[in-house]
Amino acid sequence: MVIPTLDDVNFTNSKVLVRIDINSPVDSKSGKLLDDSRIRAHVETVKELVEKGNGVVLVSHQGRPGDSDFIDLEEHSRLLQKHLDMEVEFVGDVMGPYAREKIKNMKLGSVILLDNVRFVSEELIEASPLQHAKSYLVRRLSPLFQGYVNDAFAASHRSQASLVGFPLVLKSSAGRVMEREVSALAKVFNPEDSPKIFIMGGGKVLDSLRIIENLVKRRLADRILTGGLIAELFAVAKGLDLGKENLQVLEKAGVLGLISRARKLLLSGAPVEIPVDFKVEKGGQVHEEPANKVTGIIKDVGSTTVNIYSSFVRDAKVIVMRGPMGVIEDERFRESSRALLKNALENQGYVIIGGGHMISLLGGEGQIDKSKVHVSTGGGALLLFLAGEKLPALEALDMSAKEAMKA
Structure with a gap:
């Protein structure tokens, strides 16, 4: 596999969509987050992109429909803001007119967190990268960006739109969390x-x-x-x-x-x-x-x-x-x-x-x-990696890199 990193793909003065995994344990009674370790893990990637003059739009999921931890990402945005030590604007929308307008008007060097991507029904579908590249989520958001970064190793065993669709239509790379996970686990092989x-x-x-x-x-x-x-x-x-x-x-x-x-x-x-x-x-x-x-x-x-x-x-x-x-x-x-x-x-x-x-x-x-x-940070992704199964999000980054090489 060819997994491009932020050292291989230089994002500067651009708008970049970054898929992170800040899915965190939630207190079933208060609805508050119990741990922010996954949120802290992505600080390095986001800071690096901001320091290079990029406008960064973050997308993540939290829980599954019907579960007690299926909540919006407003508290996540406050914790991100605390750990980044800079403003993170929470947008209570994913791909509707409000979200798209916010992205169009955002300034370079700023950070936006979109709402729970699983509020969009397409994100619950497991399909091929080619199919997801044609999804409404990808078609509506991708024209607003010049690049895509996947930093969500913990979700990389899912073949969902936000993880595998964007690499086929945008210049893409792995973030620092993803890079460290793949580099560490490569030692196993x-x-x-x-x-x-x-x-x-x-x-x-x-x-x-x-x-x-x-x-x-x-x-x-x-x-x-x-x-x-x-x-x-x-x-x-x-x-x-x-x-x-x-x-x-x-x-x-x-x-x-x-x-x-x-x-x-x-x-x-x-x-x-x-x-x-x-x-x-x-x-x-x-x-x-x-x-x-x-x-x-x-x-x-x-x-x-x-x-x-x-x-x-x-x-x-x-x-x-x-x-x-x-x-x-x-x-x-x-x-x-x-x-x-x-x-x-x-x-x-x-x-x-x-x-x-x-x-x-x-x-x-x-x-x-x-x-x-x-x-x-793996969980299910770590399990499948060690069990010798393919991780769709990594395969999508590999497909993106090989297409870029042909160009």
């Missing part, structure tokens, strides 16, 4: 960056299994260290007796049907590591038990497993961490995830952290070395 260690935990078993299957198929992982429910699945697939209560947990999670897929991976020689001990809760007390003699309910991996996993992490050049080892909502079961994260950050290798639970253990991004640690 670079054979020179080895050994690669993947730490897979959490409760999203099917997602994790899909990633592991792709890693094994493409021989991308030197070792895959498991925790959480995915570790329990592989333990059962290996023939370990985890006890009736833990099988009931797996049954309730709807993952017992995946045992055959996990067993097939193990029989193929996949480099999947399973915990040798677990931290369990029994009668309100916490114990550590060997994996072949579990009597309590599994809540975390044990200390021996942490030591073994840490020895693998220390030698890695690339470490991808997705999901915690245990039930970190309970303070008693956070230590293993914290220890592995600490070992990864102290290692000389490059660390990619994905998933809200692992990010929550960081204790603030200001404490990390961004030259060797990448905290992904």
Whole structure:
């Protein structure tokens, strides 16, 4: 793929449409935003474009129709204004006469945030870039701009108009958030960056299994260290007796049907590591038990497993961490995830952290070395990228770059 960046496409003294992803968690009672980390992430891209004399019009989504977090972007605009330290005009329209008039009359060097793009029904349709290039959203807005920047990696797995339609009709590039995500994740596929260690935990078993299957198929992982429910699945697939209560947990999670897929991976020689001990809760007390003699309910991996996993992490050049080892909502079961994260950050290798639970253990991004640690904004896009699936927004930027080369 050819993904042009702001270094390749020089936008100056122009009007530029920038697709960002400031979709944020919302308090269901107050309707207020609970976190502004995604908003802060886009400040670099917007500032750079403004400093080059461009008029910047931002477009994003928030929630889905029918959900409690499907709200307008007025509060987002205030937070953007705070973090940019400059005025951000909120326009309560997306592509109607009011929005178009505001864009036509805006001054270079200023910033506008359009309203929730999912207020436009076309944005809810998944279609090809060619189809979306003909959408009303693209046809009405594109004549007002000289360029388009996609900085919304977290939404790049969607083939929607604001993400894939504009690159076919406007000079386009990736923004700095998109560029960092693609650059970091490219290390996963670079054979020179080895050994690669993947730490897979959490409760999203099917997602994790899909990633592991792709890693094994493409021989991308030197070792895959498991925790959480995915570790329990592989333990059962290996023939370990985890006890009736833990099988009931797996049954309730709807993952017992995946045992055959996990067993097939193990029989193929996949480099999947399973915990040798677990931290369990029994009668309100916490114990550590060997994996072949579990009597309590599994809540975390044990200390021996942490030591073994840490020895693998220390030698890695690339470490991808997705999901915690245990039930970190309970303070008693956070230590293993914290220890592995600490070992990864102290290692000389490059660390990619994905998933809200692992990010929550960081204790603030200001404490990390961004030259060797990448905290992904991804979510679903990160999952699909690691699972080997194509991301439509990246493909659209690639199509735009190749068309520009022909011109």
